[in-house]
Amino acid sequence: xxxxxxxxxxxxxxxxxxxxxxxxxxxxxxxxxxxxxxxxxxxxxxxxxxxxxxxxxxxxxxxxxxxxxxxxxxxxxxxxxxxxxxxxxxxxxxxxxxxxxxxxxxxxxxxxxxxxxxxxxxxxxxxxxxxxxxxxxxxxxxxxxxxxxxxxxxxxxxxxxxxxxxxxxxxxxxxxxxxxxxxxxxxxxxxxxxxxxxxxxxxxxxxxxxxxxxxxxxxxxxxxxxxxxxxxxxxxxxxxxxxxxxxxxxxxxxxxxxxxxxxxxxxxxxxxxxxxxxxxxxxxxxxxxxxxxxxxxxxxxxxxxxxxxxxxxxxxxxxxxxxxxxxxxxxxxxxxxxxxxxxxxxxxxxxxxxxxxxxxxxxxxxxxxxxxxxxxxxxxxxxxxxxxxxxxxxxxxxxxxxxxxxxxxxxxxxxxxxxxxxxxxxxxxxxxxxxxxxxxxxxxxxxxxxxxxxxxxxxxxxxxxxxxxxxxxxxxxxxxxxxxxxxxxxxxxxxxxxxxxxxxxxxxxxxxxxxxxxxx
Amino acid sequence: xxxxxxxxxxxxxxxxxxxxxxxxxxxxxxxxxxxxxxxxxxxxxxxxxxxxxxxxxxxxxxxxxxxxxxxxxxxxxxxxxxxxxxxxxxxxxxxxxxxxxxxxxxxxxxxxxxxxxxxxxxxxxxxxxxxxxxxxxxxxxxxxxxxxxxxxxxxxxxxxxxxxxxxxxxxxxxxxxxxxxxxxxxxxxxxxxxxxxxxxxxxxxxxxxxxxxxxxxxxxxxxxxxxxxxxxxxxxxxxxxxxxxxxxxxxxxxxxxxxxxxxxxxxxxxxxxxxxxxxxxxxxxxxxxxxxxxxxxxxxxxxxxxxxxxxxxxxxxxxxxxxxx
Numbered sequence: 001x002x003x004x005x006x007x008x009x010x011x012x013x014x015x016x017x018x019x020x021x022x023x024x025x026x027x028x029x030x031x032x033x034x035x036x037x038x039x040x041x042x043x044x045x046x047x048x049x050x051x052x053x054x055x056x057x058x059x060x061x062x063x064x065x066x067x068x069x070x071x072x073x074x075x076x077x078x079x080x081x082x083x084x085x086x087x088x089x090x091x092x093x094x095x096x097x098x099x100x101x102x103x104x105x106x107x108x109x110x111x112x113x114x115x116x117x118x119x120x121x122x123x124x125x126x127x128x129x130x131x132x133x134x135x136x137x138x139x140x141x142x143x144x145x146x147x148x149x150x151x152x153x154x155x156x157x158x159x160x161x162x163x164x165x166x167x168x169x170x171x172x173x174x175x176x177x178x179x180x181x182x183x184x185x186x187x188x189x190x191x192x193x194x195x196x197x198x199x200x201x202x203x204x205x206x207x208x209x210x211x212x213x214x215x216x217x218x219x220x221x222x223x224x225x226x227x228x229x230x231x232x233x234x235x236x237x238x239x240x241x242x243x244x245x246x247x248x249x250x251x252x253x254x255x256x257x258x259x260x261x262x263x264x265x266x267x268x269x270x271x272x273x274x275x276x277x278x279x280x281x282x283x284x285x286x287x288x289x290x291x292x293x294x295x296x297x298x299x300x301x302x303x304x305x306x307x308x309x310x311x312x313x314x315x316x317x318x319x320x321x322x323x324x325x326x327x328x329x330x331x332x333x334x335x336x337x338x339x340x341x342x343x344x345x346x347x348x349x350x351x352x353x354x355x356x357x358x359x360x361x362x363x364x365x366x367x368x369x370x371x372x373x374x375x376x377x378x379x380x381x382x383x384x385x386x387x388x389x390x391x392x393x394x395x396x397x398x399x400x401x402x403x404x405x406x407x408x409x410x411x412x413x414x415x416x417x418x419x420x421x422x423x424x425x426x427x428x429x430x431x432x433x434x435x436x437x438x439x440x441x442x443x444x445x446x447x448x449x450x451x452x453x454x455x456x457x458x459x460x461x462x463x464x465x466x467x468x469x470x471x472x473x474x475x476x477x478x479x480x481x482x483x484x485x486x487x488x489x490x491x492x493x494x495x496x497x498x499x500x501x502x503x504x505x506x507x508x509x510x511x512x513x514x515x516x517x518x519x520x
Numbered sequence: 521x522x523x524x525x526x527x528x529x530x531x532x533x534x535x536x537x538x539x540x541x542x543x544x545x546x547x548x549x550x551x552x553x554x555x556x557x558x559x560x561x562x563x564x565x566x567x568x569x570x571x572x573x574x575x576x577x578x579x580x581x582x583x584x585x586x587x588x589x590x591x592x593x594x595x596x597x598x599x600x601x602x603x604x605x606x607x608x609x610x611x612x613x614x615x616x617x618x619x620x621x622x623x624x625x626x627x628x629x630x631x632x633x634x635x636x637x638x639x640x641x642x643x644x645x646x647x648x649x650x651x652x653x654x655x656x657x658x659x660x661x662x663x664x665x666x667x668x669x670x671x672x673x674x675x676x677x678x679x680x681x682x683x684x685x686x687x688x689x690x691x692x693x694x695x696x697x698x699x700x701x702x703x704x705x706x707x708x709x710x711x712x713x714x715x716x717x718x719x720x721x722x723x724x725x726x727x728x729x730x731x732x733x734x735x736x737x738x739x740x741x742x743x744x745x746x747x748x749x750x751x752x753x754x755x756x757x758x759x760x761x762x763x764x765x766x767x768x769x770x771x772x773x774x775x776x777x778x779x780x781x782x783x784x785x786x787x788x789x790x791x792x793x794x795x796x797x798x799x800x801x802x803x804x805x806x807x808x809x810x811x812x813x814x815x816x817x818x819x820x821x822x823x824x825x826x827x828x829x830x831x832x833x834x835x836x837x838x839x840x841x842x843x844x845x
């Protein structure tokens with residue numbers, strides 16, 4: 001035994017002559033994939049080197065997810081080659097891909113909320129070893145080791161559903177690392193995270209990289225890509241349109257590659273002369289609610305777009321909900337158009353001209369299996385039915401006008417909302433509220449999960465509505481550039497109170513990001 | 521999780537409280553005689569509840585088991601009479617196997633066509649009951665025709681007591697069968713990969729298949745075991761009441777589901793335990809038993825069961841929603 005160890009330590013055995021280790025982990029060459037005649041990936045080549053952080057940028061529908069599925073063995077390419085460690089892999093199955101060390105962290109994390117952190121972590125090992133009987137003590141050890149390897153604190157006995165999004169993500173990352181991963185693909189990992197959590201995530205990603213594990217970061221948030229990655233590949237319509245070291249890119253360039261268009265954003269200027277003397281659309285005086293809201297004084301005049309940011313749990317969503325009548329029992333007063341109004345139900349708020357586009361438009365805002373028309377009209381039926389019956393002709397007109405105004409990509413108003421892209425879905429929700437002739441629009445995360453092109457379009461529509469129609473807008477977002485470009489004022493909230501208000505013309509994105517990071 | 525937050529502890533607490541109250545109203549409740557008879561009433565509902573628990577953890581629901589139980593029971597007893605067989609082991613194996621086969625039918629539709637378990641089991645239950653009455657027969661098999669082996673087995677007691685007036689009473693040995701099955705299911709759920717797979721399936725079916733669980737295998741396991749437990753319970757029931765009635769068990773699904781929900785299992789799947797279910801079964805049986813002692817009309821017992829289902833489901837749903845928030 002001793003001799004054996006000595007022999008190993010002497011070393012030379014490890015360097016087999018003639019076998020030059022490849023610097024590339026995975027290479028895709030001229031990969032093509034079609035689905036029923038629609039080209040999803042066209043002649044696409046991609047190389048990920050060992051231990052690099054590689055960003056894959058592209059809008060929704062550009063082929064990003066198809067590419068992930070090709071690498072994880074879920075889809076077989078129609079033509080083209082894949083090689084791992086310099087060796088061609090003929091058929092990459094999901095199992096083979098995992099054996100080669102490719103791990104995908106999906107957006108929904110694929111965790112079991114009803115099971116503990118320990119069990120979630122140890123389950124893969126359990127299944128891989130094809131054990132039939134569990135050893136709970138060993139499972140806990142496996143889990144403890146996985147968590148300590150990540151250098152974070154996680155209570156192993158908590159049910160996963162009790163963790164925050166960031167916590168769940170950590171569990172998913174820890175699980176991916178357990179299986180001797182060599183490439184971790186992260187699909188939109190920062191979507192639901194706050195500034196501070198993103199910072200932690202990036203620290204962990206760098207740490208993983210330092211162990212020689214490559215990371216493919218799939219995203220459409222430019223600032224993050226530029227901050228974290230070594231190399232960027234941009235794809236559009238299934239084709240690679242650019243790739244190179246990150247230092248060669250800037251935001252404008254990535255956007256141009258992703259959309260094929262130049263998107264210029266100018267800061268939003270509020271027309272003080274036109275709207276300054278009018279009464280505020282909404283004004284709160286000493287608005288408080290339990291520990292969620294603490295003495296909030298906010299006034300938004302017509303035409304203003306006020307940005308609101310803060311960490312999750314800062315009370316920003318509660319403020320939005322209280323202005324939409326969903327927090328009855330608040331203290332203080334709310335004035336709408338100069339008149340004190342009590343907002344105890346959403347119906348009160350809607351009648352008073354308040355509109356709310358929720359954070360999670362899918363679960364809170366849209367009826368996915370219904371058509372665009374019904375979704376748009378769902379808050380307007382009272383107006384459409386003066387008597388007993390709905391005025392169908394008028395309803396159709398309204399829907400057609402809105403589809404045109406909001407530039408929703410659809411041949412007809414009957415198309416089901418679930419078949420639309422994220423950007424178009426968001427437009428349907430906004431259109432619904434415009435049909436109620438809202439005077440005050442609350443947008444909570446207006447472009448979460450929306451691609452760059454649609455995002456710019458939604459921003460344009462909102463700004464136009466504010467400028468021309470005098471709509472007052474409260475825009476809640478984690479996306480700092482979004483706030484800086486679209487709001488005339490930005491308010492930061494923390495622990496239920498306003499901590500700072502800034503005019504966006506004299507504030508840079510970095511200043512706001514720093515302030516957000518320093519909130520604890 | 522702190523111990524006092526565990527569902528089982530909460531249920532046990534409520535159970536003790538209920539027992540104290542019932543005992544105060546009716547001191548006879550605490551008599552050994554009554555306790556033994558209560559435990560006896562736990563056996564059949566309890567074994568069936570174990571099957572329903574399994575299905576509910578996986579995120580499904582089963583309303584077909586009373587039909588499977590009655591079919592397995594009636595066919596087995598008929599078979600025993602036909603072959604003049606007087607053993608016990610083989611008939612129980614036969615009844616459980618029949619139940620498992622019926623369960624496979626459920627699993628097939630649930631897995632293959634991704635159908636909602638409620639609809640599948642409503643359909644299969646109705647079919648099996650219909651076939652039984654239509655083809656096999658509708659006549660009851662009374663004590664004079666019932667196989668003696670079955671009756672003797674059902675009669676066996678663990679302890680026998682003599683009352684002051686000379687009548688005897690005992691604790692049925694069937695309670696051991698029930699406890700044995702419960703322990704077995706507990707071990708499977710808690711300590712085997714397939715058991716954890718049931719929880720995983722109830723937690724997130726998509727994630728379960730991504731991690732590498734064999735969903736087909738787990739689905740078949742769940743419904744076959746549930747069916748086997750029902751078939752077994754059905755035959756045991758006939759041995760205990762010395763009667764094989766093809767129209768038995770009508771409406772029992774509601775009692776059993778109420779007991780399982782009362783025991784803390786989530787209607788959304790992913791949550792539930794054997795101990796909790798056993799406590800739930802005991803509570804339900806106790807409440808119904810007390811209503812009988814208090815001479816309350818059977819129609820009102822249905823109302824009580826309905827109320828229990830609604831309240832218990834509301835509480836567990838509220839608990840689960842809070843956990844997800």
